Amino acid sequence: MTGKFISFEGPDGAGKTSVLREIIQRLTVAYGDQLLVTREPGGAHNPVAEAIRDVVLSPDYPAMDNKTEALLYAASRREHIQQTIKPALAQDKLVLSDRYVDSSIAYQGAGREIGFEVVLTLNQFAIEDFWPDRTIFLDVRPEIGLQRIQEQRQDEINRLDLDSLEFHQRVYAGYQKLIQINPARFIVINGEQPLPQVVEDTWQAMKKEI
Numbered sequence: 001m002t003g004k005f006i007s008f009e010g011p012d013g014a015g016k017t018s019v020l021r022e023i024i025q026r027l028t029v030a031y032g033d034q035l036l037v038t039r040e041p042g043g044a045h046n047p048v049a050e051a052i053r054d055v056v057l058s059p060d061y062p063a064m065d066n067k068t069e070a071l072l073y074a075a076s077r078r079e080h081i082q083q084t085i086k087p088a089l090a091q092d093k094l095v096l097s098d099r100y101v102d103s104s105i106a107y108q109g110a111g112r113e114i115g116f117e118v119v120l121t122l123n124q125f126a127i128e129d130f131w132p133d134r135t136i137f138l139d140v141r142p143e144i145g146l147q148r149i150q151e152q153r154q155d156e157i158n159r160l161d162l163d164s165l166e167f168h169q170r171v172y173a174g175y176q177k178l179i180q181i182n183p184a185r186f187i188v189i190n191g192e193q194p195l196p197q198v199v200e201d202t203w204q205a206m207k208k209e210i
């Protein structure tokens with residue numbers, strides 16, 4: 001496989017979507033069709049993964065069992081890897097994904113308290129040790145991310161946005177542990193700066209990678 005795979009991670013409201021929108025504009029000029037932007041749960045041109053997204057994020061299922069949730073994210077990811085990411089990399093594309101397996105380890109492993117290692121093991125069945133080349137983490141404290149969502153994005157609130165601050169603090173701590181364990185893969189960007197500065201820092205970091 002010859003392309004490059006970069007994932008974007010961060011707590012809810014960190015700014016991934018906003019930053020990616022700007023980065024895509026800059027990259028499209030040089031990459032054109034060789035750029036694939038995708039997301040989890042779900043995935044570009046991936047109806048099965050997107051159907052799982054609809055179920056797992058729907059506020060209609062507030063009482064979903066934690067392990068069911070973890071399995072759904074892993075199933076969606078498997079489909080995403082097999083049908084979207086790997087075929088694109090085989091065509092030498094640059095693949096940018098808004099979230100990947102680190103989200104499961106942070107949200108289900110730490111946030112839901114299923115356990116870091118348990119969720120990693122579960123996901124190894126899905127990913128078969130297929131990791132991103134680099135992971136950009138937008139570092140925003142959960143209080144700030146949730147405040148942004150509540151103030152600015154009332155229309156798109158999903159099931160996990162509605163979880164408690166304590167849940168999101170555990171997620172954040174999970175991410176910090178992942179960064180500590182994988183210092184070579186993670187690039188940490190201060191996401192609490194004004195958006196243009198976050199975009200610029202991300203852009204400079206990405207230019208070194210691509």
Ligand SMILES: Nc1ncnc2c1ncn2[C@@H]1O[C@H](COP(=O)(O)OP(=O)(O)OP(=O)(O)O)[C@@H](O)[C@H]1O
Pocket residue numbers: 010011012013014015016017018019148149152153191192193194195196198
């Ligand atoms: N640096 C920033 N400063 C202030 N507000 C921001 C910043 N970045 C993004 N926002 C705002 O915060 C909200 C959440 O941003 P965005 O949807 O990009 O985050 P996200 O990481 O994709 O969130 P989620 O994972 O929950 O989808 C939006 O209303 C966006 O305009």
Ligand SMILES: Cc1cn([C@H]2C[C@H](O)[C@@H](COP(=O)(O)O)O2)c(=O)[nH]c1=O
Pocket residue numbers: 012039040041057073099100101103104105107108158160161
């Ligand atoms: C991949 C993945 C995601 N999540 C959570 C994180 C967010 O709360 C939502 C996705 O919403 P977004 O607006 O598209 O970022 O799902 C998770 O808990 N586990 C995962 O593996």
